[in-house]
Amino acid sequence: MLSENYPEEIEAILAKYPPDQKRSAVMPLLFLAQREYGSLSLEAVTEVGNLVGLQSTEVASLVGFYTLYHDREGGKYRIQVCTDLPCALRGAQSFADELCEKLDVRMGETTPDGQVTVEEVKCLAACDHAPMFQLQEPNGIHYHEDQSVGSALALIEALRVKDQVD
Amino acid sequence: MTEHVVLRHRDIEGLDQLDTYLENGGFKAFKSIVTKKSPQQVINLVKKSGLRGRGGAGFPTGVKWSFLTPDVFPRYVVANADESEPGTFKDREIMERNPFQFLEGVAICAYAAQASVAYIYCRGEFWDLTKELDRKIEELKERGLVGKKLFDSDYSLEMYTHLGAGAYICGEETALLESLEGKLGQPRLRPPFPAAEGLFAKPTVVNNVETLTNLPPIIERGANWYASIGTEKSTGTKVFSISGNVERPGNYELPLGTSFRELIYEHAGGIPNNLAIKAILPAGASAPILPATEEVLDTGMDYESVPEVGSSLGSASIIVIDETVDIPWVESKITDFFEHESCGKCTPCRDGTYWMKNIFGRVMDDSAQPQEIDLLYTVGIGIQGKCLCALGDFAALAVTSAVERFRPEFDLHVVEDSSKAA
Numbered sequence: 001m002l003s004e005n006y007p008e009e010i011e012a013i014l015a016k017y018p019p020d021q022k023r024s025a026v027m028p029l030l031f032l033a034q035r036e037y038g039s040l041s042l043e044a045v046t047e048v049g050n051l052v053g054l055q056s057t058e059v060a061s062l063v064g065f066y067t068l069y070h071d072r073e074g075g076k077y078r079i080q081v082c083t084d085l086p087c088a089l090r091g092a093q094s095f096a097d098e099l100c101e102k103l104d105v106r107m108g109e110t111t112p113d114g115q116v117t118v119e120e121v122k123c124l125a126a127c128d129h130a131p132m133f134q135l136q137e138p139n140g141i142h143y144h145e146d147q148s149v150g151s152a153l154a155l156i157e158a159l160r161v162k163d164q165v166d
Numbered sequence: 167m168t169e170h171v172v173l174r175h176r177d178i179e180g181l182d183q184l185d186t187y188l189e190n191g192g193f194k195a196f197k198s199i200v201t202k203k204s205p206q207q208v209i210n211l212v213k214k215s216g217l218r219g220r221g222g223a224g225f226p227t228g229v230k231w232s233f234l235t236p237d238v239f240p241r242y243v244v245a246n247a248d249e250s251e252p253g254t255f256k257d258r259e260i261m262e263r264n265p266f267q268f269l270e271g272v273a274i275c276a277y278a279a280q281a282s283v284a285y286i287y288c289r290g291e292f293w294d295l296t297k298e299l300d301r302k303i304e305e306l307k308e309r310g311l312v313g314k315k316l317f318d319s320d321y322s323l324e325m326y327t328h329l330g331a332g333a334y335i336c337g338e339e340t341a342l343l344e345s346l347e348g349k350l351g352q353p354r355l356r357p358p359f360p361a362a363e364g365l366f367a368k369p370t371v372v373n374n375v376e377t378l379t380n381l382p383p384i385i386e387r388g389a390n391w392y393a394s395i396g397t398e399k400s401t402g403t404k405v406f407s408i409s410g411n412v413e414r415p416g417n418y419e420l421p422l423g424t425s426f427r428e429l430i431y432e433h434a435g436g437i438p439n440n441l442a443i444k445a446i447l448p449a450g451a452s453a454p455i456l457p458a459t460e461e462v463l464d465t466g467m468d469y470e471s472v473p474e475v476g477s478s479l480g481s482a483s484i485i486v487i488d489e490t491v492d493i494p495w496v497e498s499k500i501t502d503f504f505e506h507e508s509c510g511k512c513t514p515c516r517d518g519t520y521w522m523k524n525i526f527g528r529v530m531d532d533s534a535q536p537q538e539i540d541l542l543y544t545v546g547i548g549i550q551g552k553c554l555c556a557l558g559d560f561a562a563l564a565v566t567s568a569v570e571r572f573r574p575e576f577d578l579h580v581v582e583d584s585s586k587a588a
Contacts, residue, residue, distance in 0.1 A: 016285075016326040021366055023348035027331055031290075052348070065350045065509075067332030068290045085451065085499040086253045086409035086485050122334065122503055123252040123450075124291050127409035127483075128416045134291055141293035 002033060002047055010051065022052045026059060030069055035138050039070045067121070068136065075110040075117035077159055078136040079152065083120045086127035095131035096120060098149045103156075115163075116156055171395075171403045172379045173419045175263040184305050187266040193311050195385035196273045200319050208278040212381070214389035216401030221246055221337070221374030222449065222480040224400075224469040231278055233361035234369045242365040243276040243284040244346065244372045248330055248337040250289055252503060253450040253483035256405040256417050257375035261288075261295055264379065265302050269325070271378030273312065274385060276323050279371045283324050287342050290331040299327050334507035338555045339372040341509065352511040353555035374481075376405055396422035400468035404482050408434045411441070411488035423466035430463070430486060437488050445487040445572075448472055449480025451500045452560035454567030455493070476567070493572040494579055497565055498526040504561035515558030518549035522565055529579045536580045543569045 003010060009032060017024040029051055033044045040048075040063050046056040063069040081096040100107055100118050110117040126132045129145030133152070144155065175181040178190055187193075199208050213228030234241060245268075249257040260268055276284045288296045303325050306312040314322040333351045335341045340354035343365050364370020380402060384392045393401045400422035406429055409415045413435030420429065426446060430436065437443050443458040448467070454477045456462050465475050472479045487496060505519040525542045528534040542565060549562035569576060 016328070018366065021347070024328075024346060026348040027345070028329060030331070031329065054348075061350060062331075062348075065333065066290070066330070069331055084252045084503060085447075085496060086415075088499060089410040089485070089487070089491070090415075122506060123250060123254075125249045125255040125258045125289075127253050127255050127407065127485075130409075140297075141291055143291075143294070 002029070002036060003051065005036065006032060023054060026052050026054060026062065027066070030059070030062065034069060038076075038138065039073045041071070068141070075115050076137065076163075077115060077156070078117045078119055079133050079156070080119045080121040080124075080136055081131070081133040082122070082124045082126065084123040086123070087130035087132065090127075090130040092131045095147065095149060095152075099152055102149060102153060115160060170419050171383050172260060172267075172376060172405055173264065173417065174267060176419075181264055182262070182266070184266060184302070184309065191386065192266055192382075193270055195382040196270050196277070196311070197317050199274060199277055199385060200317050200321050205278045205280050208274065208385070211389050212278070212384060215384045215392040216389075216396075216399070217377065217380055217384060217392065218400065218469060219374055220376035220380070220404065220481065222251070222452065224479065227373065227377055230361065230373075231275075231371055233359065234279060234371065235362045238369050239280070240283065240368055241279050241281040242368055242370040243272065243279050243281045244339075244342065244365060244370060245272050245275075245284065245286040245378055246337060246339065246342060246372050246374045247286055247288040247292065248342060249292075249375070250334040250337050251450040251452060251481050251483055252500075253409045253447065253485040254407050254481045255409075255483075256407050256481075258292065258295065259417050260375055260379050260405070261292075261299060265299060266306075267382055268375055268379045269299075269302060269306060269312075271381040272325060273323060274381040275371060275373055275378055276325075277321060279369075281371070282322050283326070285346060285365070286325065286327045287336070287346055288327055288329055289336070290329045293329065296327045296329055303327070333509070334503075335509040335555070335557060338557065341555070342372060343370065350509070352509045355554060397466065397468050397470070399470055404467070406467065407481075407483045408486065409483070410447075410486040411437055411443075411491070412486050413438055420467075422468040423471070425464055425466055426458075426484070427463040429467065429484065434486075437486065441488040441490060443486060444489045444491065445493065445496070447485040447487070447496075448477050448482070450483040450485060451503055451564060452556070453478045453480050454563050455496070455571065457571055458487075493568055493575045494526070494529050497568045498523075498530050500564045501526050501561065504557065504564075508557060508561070512553040512555075512558060514549045514552040515561065518545050518558065519561050521545045522561070529576065532579050532581070534580045536577075539569060539573070539576045539580065542576075 013025045013028045029048045037044050045059045049056045049059040083092045131147045132145040135142045180186040209231050217227045218224045272284050336345045336351040341351040345351040360370040396402050403419050404422045405419045418433045446456045456477050501522045505523040508515045508519045510516045546562040546566040549558045
């Protein structure tokens with residue numbers, strides 16, 4: 001349970017908003033739940049709803065609306081390549097396609113070992129450093145700019161090695 | 167132009183460290199207003215500077231503040247750091263490299279608005295940046311620059327970051343407020359405007375990151391100094407984000423009114439491989455596309471001149487398109503974007519972008535019927551002026567302007583008329 005495992009973090013999140021506006025904490029709490037459970041199942045959604053006094057349906061609609069929440073499991077690491085117009089003008093589409101080919105997955109799919117999902121996303125405000133992607137992993141989201149397929153594969157390999165050591 | 171107003175970190179090394187920022191005059195402006203000026207004096211000064219909102223709408227900042235409903239408290243200030251317009255990447259550089267000037271700007275705005283709580287709404291993708299801002303806010307608290315009874319006055323201020331979770335529409339200020347209240351990021355019907363009923367139904371100011379970052383130098387150096395930069399109605403500098411087919415994409419801070427030609431050819435190094443320029447998107451995806459004629463290239467990038475040639479400056483994210491790029495492909499990408507980002511609240515936008523995307527699917531397959539280009543145009547016209555926020559208009563204007571200005575390129579994508587072939 002989140003309330004048992006993270007009482008201090010939950011309290012710190014709630015403290016940001018007026019006491020009668022607990023609902024504002026729902027989005028940060030969903031990130032916390034996603035970190036804990038990997039994805040946001042109905043159980044996770046219900047648990048978050050209980051913390052802020054919302055119906056699970058209302059919380060689930062947020063999960064569906066916002067792209068950084070995931071209601072089904074994907075790879076532990078999501079490589080989210082920006083293929084929007086400014087990046088596409090600088091080679092992002094061929095970068096994304098070639099990366100998929102090297103990983104032997106189609107866009108949106110996860111590698112057989114469950115490690116990496118490759119996804120296309122909209123503008124990430126890094127247009128002057130294309131090709132680029134963000135790495136969404138349980139502990140956060142990190143930008144990787146001025147990428148080549150080689151550098152992306154090297155990062156994925158480094159993550160695999162790190163996980164084996166851990 | 168040699169001196170930066172907003173991108174000062176490019177002139178001063180280590181400006182993202184609090185000690186360096188303070189050594190270079192940091193927080194003098196905030197301290198001076200809290201100890202010596204009334205909120206109304208600050209509003210008047212910002213009005214006089216001519217500063218206009220840098221997020222896209224270009225609305226005069228001081229005027230926006232003066233709309234706050236009198237005598238209703240608490241009030242809130244929200245920094246809009248949901249930078250998501252394709253081609254815009256200025257706020258990210260400001261917050262990463264010159265964070266304290268931005269935070270001082272938030273503090274100045276909060277004082278002028280008589281708000282004791284300010285939220286910084288960052289797009290969820292700015293995860294690492296937001297964690298860093300949290301640490302910077304802690305440092306400000308430790309030094310007594312944010313917190314209770316500042317500089318021995320009665321003024322207290324708390325600042326909090328809030329992460330979005332992936333939704334372009336949350337850059338629209340009322341959708342942002344909905345999101346900050348823990349709801350779907352969908353725009354509100356206006357009026358009431360946020361200055362009357364904003365966050366938690368209280369009077370609220372929402373300002374863009376770049377707008378706020380302009381405030382400390384305006385306070386310190388005066389409204390006249392600021393108004394002397396730029397043009398008469400578009401004062402000050404602007405951070406232009408330039409991307410696409412140029413040698414040196416990036417942010418360039420220049421006076422408003424600088425020509426497209428100077429930005430593209432002098433600062434960004436021109437078009438790679440000696441290719442010719444074909445078109446310019448002056449405001450990311452959110453403005454009509456401009457053919458890169460000599461007249462357009464010589465146009466000043468300010469809030470008055472760009473509309474005169476048939477587009478708008480918006481957040482000044484210039485996407486450059488060279489002669490090899492197919493304009494229908496550009497518009498299909500833009501339509502994909504808006505179809506994905508439409509929040510779904512207004513039917514013309516939700517369904518219209520979906521229709522346009524479907525037609526573009528056939529256009530890009532070269533399987534569209536000749537009349538479908540007209541249909542595309544008609545759907546675009548059908549969206550315009552019928553939605554709660556500007557997203558629908560932007561999606562439609564991108565397409566209708568391209569069909570009007572680059573029609574022959576669209577006609578190359580339709581199937582041949584079989585009756586004529588015989």
